[in-house]
Amino acid sequence: RGTEFMGSATSDFQSHPHLGDVAGGAQPRSDWEMQVHRLARNKSSKILGEQNISEFPEFFKKKELYVKRCAELGENMFRLSFDFGRLCPRPGEFDRELMAEYITILASIRDKGLEPMLTLYHWPSPTHLLKVDKDDTITAGAWEHADVLHHFRFYIQNILHTLADKDFVRQALQKAGFSKAKQDQLAADGLVRYFVSVNEPINLLLPTYILGLFPPFKKFRFDLIKQI
Numbered sequence: 080r081g082t083e084f085m086g087s088a089t090s091d092f093q094s095h096p097h098l099g100d101v102a103g104g105a106q107p108r109s110d111w112e113m114q115v116h117r118l119a120r121n122k123s124s125k126i127l128g129e130q131n132i133s134e135f136p137e138f139f140k141k142k143e144l145y146v147k148r149c150a151e152l153g154e155n156m157f158r159l160s161f162d163f164g165r166l167c168p169r170p171g172e173f174d175r176e177l178m179a180e181y182i183t184i185l186a187s188i189r190d191k192g193l194e195p196m197l198t199l200y201h202w203p204s205p206t207h208l209l210k211v212d213k214d215d216t217i218t219a220g221a222w223e224h225a226d227v228l229h230h231f232r233f234y235i236q237n238i239l240h241t242l243a244d245k246d247f248v249r250q251a252l253q254k255a256g257f258s259k260a261k262q263d264q265l266a267a268d269g270l271v272r273y274f275v276s277v278n279e280p281i282n283l284l285l286p287t288y289i290l291g292l293f294p295p296f297k298k299f300r301f302d303l304i305k306q307i
Contacts, residue, residue, distance in 0.1 A: 084194060086156030087149050090201045094138035097165065109164025109203035110217060110294035125296050142184050150191040157188045160198035163234050164205040173237040179251035185270040186252055198275040199235060220295035222283060223303060242270060
């Protein structure tokens with residue numbers, strides 16, 4: 080029998096919606112972040128239910144505690160996701176600084192004796208792939224963009240390239256305070272063996288283009304489903 084896994088799972092956006100300096104004019108990087116930024120500016124949002132920004136989990140700030148608690152519970156796997164919109168904020172751009180932070184999270188998970196599982200796409204998409212009107216209403220979603228597959232391929236290729244770049248991994252771990260021996264070990268062993276390509280693919284269709292609950296908030300647009 081193979082190894083049996085039991086663990087916890089997070090989504091990058093859900094566990095830590097990035098606000099940045101909203102008051103200073105920071106721009107959201109994804110369609111989902113657009114809604115949180117609206118809340119932060121006391122504007123209406125299409126997010127269902129009451130949202131209290133002060134109660135957001137802030138996983139990035141508390142990642143060590145989250146992973147530590149999972150290990151204490153006897154778990155042996157921790158699933159997390161990367162964010163397409165955050166890592167690719169503009170066409171042809173890949174945020175290597177954020178990628179280095181993701182790498183330290185993966186290393187912390189493995190260092191605590193847990194196996195990381197990485198979800199490559201968990202719904203948020205870059206704002207530069209959207210069409211938005213003057214009222215910040217999304218008129219066309221990212222997966223309707225004619226070149227979305229090109230941009231998505233760019234995103235995946237850069238993730239895989241940096242995960243395989245041992246020098247980049249060592250630099251990220253050194254900055255995070257990992258010892259030289261631990262840097263070498265983690266770089267040699269690799270950080271991720273288990274991947275999920277798309278989280279719940281049905282949600283790219285049902286709540287987005289039929290029920291109108293997720294960005295781009297369209298209802299009964301069966302005609303657009305044919306293009307996805």
